[in-house]
Amino acid sequence: MASSSASPASPASPASPASAVSARLPEFPWDRLEPYKAAAAAHGDGIVDLSVGTPVDPVPELIRQALADAADSPGYPTVWGTAALRDAVTGWCERRLGAAGLAHRNVLPLVGSKEFVAWLPTQLGLGPGDRVAYPRLAYPTYEVGARLARAEPVVYDDPTELDPRGLRLLWLNSPSNPTGRVLDAALLARTVAWAREHGVLLVADECYLELGWETEPVSVLRPDVCGGSYEGVVAVHSLSKRSNLAGYRAAFAVGDEAVLGELLHIRKHGGMMVPAPVQAATVAALGDDAHVARQRxxxxxxxxxxxxxLEGRGFRIEHSEASLYLWATRDEPCWDTVGDLSKLGVLVAPGDFYGEAGEQFVRVAFTATDERVAAAVRRLES
Structure with a gap:
């Protein structure tokens, strides 16, 4: 006898629009790490989670105060943000990055940088037949953004050796996630010139720029890199790392006014608004360098x-001259390393999360508390 209750659709049923979109995407990598996380959590002294670079230190008091002071914000914020926010962004870019001649039309506030990375190809109108390029070892969301738009994702070792046919968007990432590699001014300038020659929009993810250790990272907005013009160039910055504001979702893009103006128009329709208190907090954060120095x-x-x-335990560290990670290897499959360290209660990210070229590396974040880092060091040295 047939049941009167509704039953779920069978596997043969037509896919829903939502499932059709998700089918374009790779497996969410962090789900694969769960068994190792459970193993690390079983350690008698608890887990030391060095897998995700999430801030753990307090939000600086002046930023929290700015957020609280702006808490009575009953109206809708604007997508373009307040004039004070745009002033803070242009002022910071000129003071910290060496950018010149920035105006408000060169600024676009973001609801965190990840949404921008994921949705930029779609908001640019890219689709089948278009190509999006990003480093061979890279933040996975560059690929996700291309696939969401049905564009073709393409990896590179040297961006100027790419076939420019159909290439619409070129991602740079310096300092790199996951490797911490920094691209120098000459290489950046050569890449900007190549992208302009071939009519390719160049977007530089510079979210770790204030975290250089062995070298000083350079922005594509610097005049000797971009030639004093922002045509065809956009830089993306985030306050998540430098100001411990990952929970605030505070970020911005700066560069080509034609590109950002078009995106602003689209984002107005999509309601992609940074909350007013977060805008006020961003102004405070960009106006203060002292808290950044303390966090560094x-x-x-x-x-x-x-x-x-790590080096005492036989690891070799490559690149890692900037960012919040150590790119480490023992010349073995990355999942073997993850498993070995999980037995010590230490969780790290497998390098193949960031591309096949990382299959013998692990990414080790140093964003845990002092107490947890000290615990990891004791276990590694035992």
Whole structure:
């Protein structure tokens, strides 16, 4: 006898629009790490999670105060943000990055940088037949953004050796996630010139720019890189790392006014608004360099301790001259390394999350607390 209750659709049923979209995407990588996370959590002294670079230190008081002072914000914020926010962004870019001649029309506030990376190809109108290029070892969301738009994802070692046919968007990432590699001014300038020659929009993910350790990272907005013009160039910045504001979703894009103006128009229709209190907090964060220097000191100490302990355990550290990670290898499959370290209660990210070229590396974040980093060091040295 047939049941009167509704039953779920069978596998043979037509896919829903939502499932059709998700089918374009790779497996969410962090789900594969769960068994190792459980193993690490079973350690008697608890897990030391160095897999995700999420801030753990307090939000600076002046930023929290700015957020609280702006809490009575009953009206809708604008997508373009307040004039004070745009002033803070242009001022910071000129002071910190060496950019010149920026105006409000060169600025676009973002609801965190990840949404921008994921949705930029779609908002640019890219689709089948278009190509999106990003580094061979890279933040997975570059590929996700291309696939969401039905564009073709393409990896590169040297962007100027790409076939420019159909190439609409070129991602740079310096300092790199996951490797911490920094591209110098000459290489950046050569890539900007190549992209302009072939009519390719160049977008530089510079979210780790204030976290250089062995070299000083350079922005594509610097005049000797972009030639004093922002045509065809956009830089993306985030306050998540430098100001511990990952929970605030505070970021911005700066560069080509024609590109950002078009995106602003689209994002107005989509309601992609940074909350007014977060805008006020961003103004405070960009106006203060002291808290950034203090946070750098914390990270520098954690980085040094973990690097020494990893090298003492037989790891080789490659690149890692900037960012919040150590790119480490023992010349073995990355999942073997993840499994071995999980037995010590230490969780790291397998390098193949970031591309096949990372299959013998692990990414080790130094964003845990001082106490947890010290625990990891003791275990690595045991």
């Amino acid at each position: 000191e914390r990270y520098a100490a954690r980085r040094a301790a973990l690097r020494t302990a």
